[in-house]
Amino acid sequence: MRILLIGAPGSGKGTQADRLAEHFGVKHISSGDLLRQHVREGTSLGTLVKTLVENGDLVPDGVVMDMLRKPVLAASAEGGYILDGFPRTVDQAKAAYAVATELGVAIQVAIHLDVDNDELVRRLLARGRGAEDTQDVIEHRLAVYAEKTVPLVDYYSEREWLLHVDGSQPVEGVTTSIVSRITERLARSQS
Numbered sequence: 001m002r003i004l005l006i007g008a009p010g011s012g013k014g015t016q017a018d019r020l021a022e023h024f025g026v027k028h029i030s031s032g033d034l035l036r037q038h039v040r041e042g043t044s045l046g047t048l049v050k051t052l053v054e055n056g057d058l059v060p061d062g063v064v065m066d067m068l069r070k071p072v073l074a075a076s077a078e079g080g081y082i083l084d085g086f087p088r089t090v091d092q093a094k095a096a097y098a099v100a101t102e103l104g105v106a107i108q109v110a111i112h113l114d115v116d117n118d119e120l121v122r123r124l125l126a127r128g129r130g131a132e133d134t135q136d137v138i139e140h141r142l143a144v145y146a147e148k149t150v151p152l153v154d155y156y157s158e159r160e161w162l163l164h165v166d167g168s169q170p171v172e173g174v175t176t177s178i179v180s181r182i183t184e185r186l187a188r189s190q191s
């Protein structure tokens with residue numbers, strides 16, 4: 001199973017990716033978590049991206065793609081992945097599609113978690129994950145999402161891989177909706 005989660009900052013991508021990875025017995029791969037790990041460990045990649053991540057700006061496409069190649073290939077060989085935070089732009093999606101299709105590891109379904117902005121801000125301020133979750137940076141992250149990532153939703157809907165899910169339900173309800181929609185879709189594709 002190879003699934004992609006798309007959603008604004010605070011929409012619950014990480015939360016749902018953990019639960020779905022457990023449900024489907026596959027790996028959760030988060031571009032944001034991997035980048036933050038590099039920053040924490042002070043690697044050369046971490047030094048390069050620190051300010052961008054803390055300010056809520058996107059890291060260059062090539063950097064993210066190079067970082068993800070190995071974990072995506074490894075997870076695919078072991079049954080699949082739940083990808084959270086990548087791709088984040090149509091350019092990233094196109095580049096990843098070309099490479100992943102050639103390697104037979106392209107995503108099978110994209111899930112869009114839909115949550116309104118007031119709830120996103122409320123969740124992120126409550127979480128308070130360092131510089132990233134301050135009022136100004138949250139507003140900037142939401143603006144970057146609207147400009148760079150929302151077009152991705154149209155990109156996937158044109159490819160008929162996209163499921164929209166109401167991400168404002170309680171955590172358990174969101175997971176149940178996603179699992180039932182995926183199960184339904186798989187059954188349809190096999191019939």
Ligand code: AP5
Binds near residue numbers: 010
């Ligand atoms: P990333 O870590 O991907 O950040 P993000 O998209 O801003 O998302 P968050 O992790 O903040 O939120 P989430 O949707 O995962 O929600 P969560 O489950 O945590 O990226 C960080 C940075 O890395 C980017 O800004 C960029 O600089 C860089 N980056 C990453 N990927 C990149 C890429 N592909 N290209 C370029 N740059 C990249 O939940 C949030 C809170 O809400 C939690 O407290 C949670 O408990 C709560 N919550 C979750 N679900 C619910 C619910 N249903 N009801 C109530 N509360 C809930």
